[in-house]
Amino acid sequence: MLPIASGNDDRNLIHYVDGGRFDEIMLTGDLTGLNNFLTNAGPNARDDHDLTVLMRAAEAGNLMVVARLLDLGANPRLADPKGKTALHFAAIAGDDGIVECLIDAGANVNAADTFGRTPLWSAAAHHLPDSAVVDVLLRAGANTKLRDINGVSPEDML
Incomplete structure (x- = not known):
């Protein structure tokens, strides 16, 4: 249990x-x-x-x-102990349909985890820069310039 x-x-x-x-x-x-x-x-x-x-x-x-x-x-705005939201998990999984669904429900496209990584950062790091997930996040207004604790931004990976 x-x-x-x-x-x-x-x-x-x-x-x-x-x-x-x-x-x-x-x-x-x-x-x-x-x-x-x-x-x-x-x-x-x-x-x-x-x-x-x-x-x-x-x-x-x-x-x-x-x-x-x-x-x-x-x-959809709740986070785990490392600051990841459901949108982070969907972005890492590469599921653009779930990403859209979560955004439509009010998920924060610029939510940063404890490493300063946003869902866009995660999508760019785990998938090709031209993935559908990246496109959905960009259309929703995800900030490409937000840097993680190592100084890397999604823009650096796109």
């Missing part, structure tokens, strides 16, 4: 849920199972690594689950 926080990022309310069940939901896209899974935990539930279910869905590239989580009120 994995500890999951519930509510609006309220880490004081811990529920124990079956993490394997969430992984199964991710693989099958079982939206009814997702609704049942989140009944007690809430749409901003976190796993034992302090990742929200939205971050995990974005990382897994499951657009259907991401969209459903957003419909249920998942907050």
Whole structure:
């Protein structure tokens, strides 16, 4: 069983849920199972690594689950302990559909993690500069000049 926080990022309310069940939901896209899974935990539930279910869905590239989580009120601006948001995870995974969905839901395109890396920085570092993810982030107004702690900006990689 994995500890999951519930509510609006309220880490004081811990529920124990079956993490394997969430992984199964991710693989099958079982939206009814997702609704049942989140009944007690809430749409901003976190796993034992302090990742929200939205971050995990974005990382897994499951657009259907991401969209459903957003419909249920998942907050796309929440960050993990390293400052990464669901948008960072989607950008690293290279999923332009999820990136668009998260941006439409209010994700911050210039959110910086603890290393100063934005979703655009992550996309540029993990994918070819002409990737669809980079295009989506640029159209959404991502800043190409923001530098990480090592002084590298997305512009340097594009």
